[in-house]
Each structure stands twice: as C-alpha cells, then as structure tokens.
Amino acid sequence: MELPRNSVWEFKGSDLAEDGLYRVLDFMHDVASVILFPLKTESTTSRPLAISTEAFIEHVKSRKASKSEFNLPSFLLVAEDNIPEEHIARRNKNYGLIESIVSDRAFVFDYATKKRVPHLAEYAKKVGIDRKALSRLLTQYWCYGQDKMALLPAFSKSGGFGKDRKPTDKPLGAPKQPRTLAIQRAVKYIITxxxxxxxxxxxxxxxxxxxxxxxxxxxxxxxxxxxxxxxxxxxxxxxxxxxxxxxxxxxxxxxxxxxxxxxxxxxxxxxxxRNKRGLLGSVIKDSYLPGTHFEIDATVADVHIVSELGSQHILGRPTIYIVIDRASRMIAGMHVSLFHASWRAARQALSNSFLPKSRYCKQFSVDIDDSEWPCSHIPKELVCDNGEMIGLQPKKALNPMTKLSFTPPYRPDCKGVVEKRFDILNKEVIHEFLGTTRGGNIVRGSRDPRKDAIYTLKEVTTEIIKAILEHNRSIFDDLAFSSPLLVENDLSPTPINYWKIHLAKHKHELQAALPDDIIARLLPPVTVSMTRSGIHFNGLYYTCSEVEERNLASVARSSGQWRLEARIDENTTNHIYVKLDKSHGFTLCHLLPRSRMFKDKSMYESEFMQDWLDSKKELSPISVTSIDDHKNRQLMTKNAKERSKSSENISFAEKTKNVRQRRKDELKATTNVLQQITESQETVDYSSSNEIVGKVVSLPIGRIRRTKGDPS
CATH class of the missing domain: 1.10.10 (Arc Repressor Mutant, subunit A)
Incomplete structure (x- = not known):
C-alpha cells in the first residue's frame, strides 16, 4: 500500500478524527505515527494531529479512510513568470520566516500532540513576528501542499470579488464626479x-x-x-x-x-x-469510416445561363445537387440541371454518385480514369433534409439499397459538410463567371447580372466538375486528425487519399453498386416509340446493334410502331437506356446522325426545342393569308356551282365530246401558243401534203408480254 507524503485522504465514520479531508504531512517512524493536517476548515490557525501508523493503515483497509483530492485555489495555479515581483518578494519573505521551523520534525510532532508548545513562541520572538501570524503562515503552508508557492499572497481575492455587498446608507462604488463646478450632479441612488x-x-x-x-x-x-x-x-x-x-x-x-x-x-x-449553441461536438464523430453517411442537398447556383441553341435565350439559374461522404469529405456525386430541387433532379445526382464517373465526365470533355474519381458505391445511410426525399417514390427506390435519414426542419447544420461544399464551390468557381449574382450581394443600381449571362449549362457543369476534382485532391487539416491511416502510410490528408486508403485496408461501410440496378431504379423512366426511323424520344432518334440485327425498324414500318420502356440520363442526349424486350435488361442506344444537331447536349436542350416549337405554333396557329384564301375558295366554289346550273340539261356524253378540239380552241382563245405553232408549220415547204396525210407508217413491234400461267 502506498502512503505518499503530502497525499490527501478522506475520513468517514472514523473514531480517530472528524469526517473530512486530511493531508499527510509526514511519517514519524521512530514513534510509528502519521502526522495529518485537516483541510477545508474555517479557522486560520488550524493545528495538525498525529495518529498511529497501524491505525491509519487499518482505516484504509476498512475503507474508513480513502484517497481523495484537494483542489488548490486559482491564485496558486500560476506560472512563475506571470507572478508580479512584489508578490514573489512577499512569498519568499514568508517562506524564510517558517523555513527552519517546518523542517524541525520534533516541533511538528509536538505541535500536533501537545496543547502548549513554547518553542513556537520562542521562534516567533526570534524571527521578529507575532505568534498568531506565524501560526497562520504554518496553516497556509500545510494546507496548500507544503510548498513555497503555498505562501503566495491571495491578493486576487481582495475586495470581496464575486460577492454581493450589502447596501448601507453610504453608496457603494465611486461617487458621481461633475466635469465642471457649475453643475451639481444628483445624489447617487442606493440599490436595494x-x-x-x-x-x-x-x-x-x-x-x-x-x-x-x-x-x-x-x-x-x-x-x-x-x-x-x-x-x-x-x-x-x-x-x-x-x-x-x-x-x-x-x-x-x-x-x-x-x-x-x-x-x-x-x-x-x-x-x-442553428447559430448560437456551442459547437463542442462534430457531425463526423460517429462517421470516421467512408460510406457510413452520405449527405445530399441542393442549392440554386449563383449564375445565370443561356441556351446552347441560342445565346439570346436566358434560362435562369441552374440547380446544383451535391452528394458528399461525411467522413472523407469526398464529393461522391453531382448533378446540374434546370429543374428546381425535386426528386427528378435528386435521382440523377444519386445515380451519378453510385455509378463510375469516367463516362459522365467524358460527356463534358473532361477525360479521367475511374481511379481519379473512385466513387461508385452505395452508402450505409443517406442523410437528406425534410424535403423532396421524404416522398413515397424516394423510399420505394432507395430503401432496398440504403437507409434514409432525415434532418429536422430548418436545421442545415445537421448536414453541415455538404452545406460547406456549396460555399466553397460558389467562392472558388461560380462567383468568377459572368452573369453571377454573387450570392445576392448586388448593390442597388448595379448592372443586372442577366445581361452578362454567356455560359451554357454544359460549360457551367464542366467547370464545376473540374472544381470537384480539385476539391477531392485538396488538403484538409481535419482529415489528418480523423484517422491514423494517413499518417501511418505517409499520405497527404486529402479526400481521395482518405477514401482510397480506407478502402484498401477494408475499413469502410460501402457496398458495391450494380449498374443495371441503379439505372432501373434511379434514372428517370420514360416511354419511347419504336418507329421505322429508329427509337423515337422527344424529337430525337436512337439505335443500337440489336435494333439493326433484329431489323426492328423494318418491322415498325410494316406493322406499325410500338412503345418501349426506357431510362434517360438528363445530362446528355448522346444515349438512352431502352428495354427492347421484357425479359431482358436495359440496352444502351446511341443517337442517330439525323439528330446530330443535339449531339453532346443535355436533354434540357431537346425539351427547350419542343417548347420553342410549341411557342411558335401558339404564336401562329394559322396565318391571316390562309383565312383569306379559305374565304376566296368558298366564294369561287359558290360561283362555279351557279355557273354549272346552266348546263344541267346537257348529257354527260355531250359534255365529253370533242375534248381535244375544245382544248385547242381554249388554248387559242386564252393563249398564243397554238398560233405560234401554226405559223412555224406554214414556213415548211411540203411537196405534197395530201400524200403525207394519206401515208401510213408502220412502227416496230415490241416483245409480247406474257402473264404467269399463260400456256402459249
């Protein structure tokens, strides 16, 4: 059993001393005694007491005495360099007064066991100090740890700091002082x-x-x-x-x-x-493994865009969806669209986060390997706000794959990792675009940002992809303190390194995603038509090798078109996924050359074209000229019917008699063509017109056409 000197012990139910805390001052081996000093007493001149070592050990074994702690006052817990010189001088002076007497073990034992100790008075007279003052110094020295610092003056407690003083007839605090003698201030009010x-x-x-x-x-x-x-x-x-x-x-x-x-x-x-509570915790305290939590959220981009089909058409501000891994800060997926925050746009962002990224980036002329953006996994839990993800369709599509977790309303701090990524993207990329709104920080009277809009949706998406790739390669100090794997493998604390090393060490909560399952569940479902010109959707035509091998376009031309189930990727018009047969999965179909105008564009451009056509049709459903033509046609028909009434008594045979001669007469009456032909024929010198008229010329006989089955 360890009974160190200066240790603190608590006595409970002891017959040797009152209940309370005691400090072990010394062990007197020659008399087998322990010198204890009572702590937390109101008296300023307490005296130690002595008990036998055997009794003390017995109390410890019987748990009547247990080891405890005694907290020193704050004025003693200061560094030597921060103590004023006058305080150090007073401390050293006080220690010099008791230094020789506290080291006298005989005096300490007598002081603990005898009521009268003449040696104390003699020593006080010798050093020139009052006996009571010497007792107070000894009490302070033993109470605060038998150290020179225990004698530091407690000037920090001067003035009753932290205590309310009782009001009297005399006002507390400094009196009111007039600035000039001409004005006399009011009497100070005493607060009761x-x-x-x-x-x-x-x-x-x-x-x-x-x-x-x-x-x-x-x-x-x-x-x-x-x-x-x-x-x-x-x-x-x-x-x-x-x-x-x-x-x-x-x-x-x-x-x-x-x-x-x-x-x-x-x-x-x-x-x-949201804004005023203490931030002692962190959202990543329980999410240090990649895939434990993915956060998804949307925001409206701070930039106006224009259409690819015509820069004069301003489309407004697109919506950005971001999916991020909470532990590694890795942006796992994204989607930029013209739709507002909705399940239609969110499902595109989720499918992007669950599928490989190389094909997606290639659509925007960003060539990468899958290892440069290695996120194609499904998380253990998806954290989203109480909005578009709370409907039946998201639950039906996502619950078989992952767990949905909803944050409370108006609490964006519960998914603060993805919220911070929006701020980073805006400041580093979007606010540098022409046509940016800079987060609404527009000075009154300044130029309307819509007038400066020049970028298309594809161009904005391309720059955001590049910014995300740079973000995943950036160093974040917090990641260095999240997991020891980065330090052990001497890797920079970047999101992509954090992601890769945890996957390599099999320390993650990710699960593999099946592309066919993701396409079927998350990409927007549409209905397409198999026509003679290919698979038709929204004015665009697609085909694939299976369509050509099975000659489905020819079947559609002969037997009529039919409908098929399909999935579209709204980021591009270059391909769609079509289920050609109910017993098979979705087949990738590519855009035909006849729709080349929409190549490398998003599905929104085809929808824009449909809206543009509809607007033109609505602008002019029929022309004014067609109205006049229709009325004139009706009038002409009426006049013709009235004119034909005069020939109702003439037979059909009479009407059709001598048609050729009547045509010549009509031509002669209405034109000069027949007259010119006649004059040209008169200039020819025929030797005998009667012979020519009466001569019969035989023409060569062609081959006889025989029908199938003719016996001859």
Missing part, C-alpha cells in the same frame, strides 16, 4: 433588494423576449412601470428624480442573469440551435 426585484421583473418582461428590445428601452419601460410616481413628483417639484440610473440597471442585469440566459431567451430555440 426591492430595486433588484424590479430590475429582474422588467428584464423578464421586456428584455428576455424574442422581441429583442434594447437595454435602454427596457430601462425606460421599467421606470414607467415601477418608478412613475417618483418621476411625477420630481417633475412637479422641479427636482431630479431619485431613481436608478441606466448604468446601475446595466450592471445589475449582468449580475441577476447569466450570459447564457441572455443568449437563450432573446432568440428562438431554432435560431439558438
């Missing part, structure tokens, strides 16, 4: 307990409310509620009212209520949790 209760009532009524009145306004309301009679009397007498001042009210408001009460009561619970 009644005034304090009035202060407290006014603060609760006016100040500690969400209305957030100022302290000066609260002070005026308090004077109206509690000191109106005094103010009226002073006004009638023409004297200064004897009421508390604003300075006194301000001082006692801080004494009556804590700062924490001011912070909590002057705001809503939601605002306190």
């Amino acid at each position: 307990d009644i005034d304090k209760s009035k202060f407290k009532k006014a603060l609760k009524k006016y100040y500690l409310k969400q209305a957030r009145l100022t302290l000066s306004k609260t002070y005026k309301n308090m004077l109206i509620d509690s000191y109106s009679d005094e103010v009226r009397l002073a006004n009638a007498c023409g004297t200064k009212p004897h009421v508390p001042t604003l300075k006194q009210f301000n001082y006692w408001s801080k004494k009556l209520f804590t700062k924490d009460e001011f912070v909590k009561d002057r705001t809503t619970e939601n605002d306190h949790l």
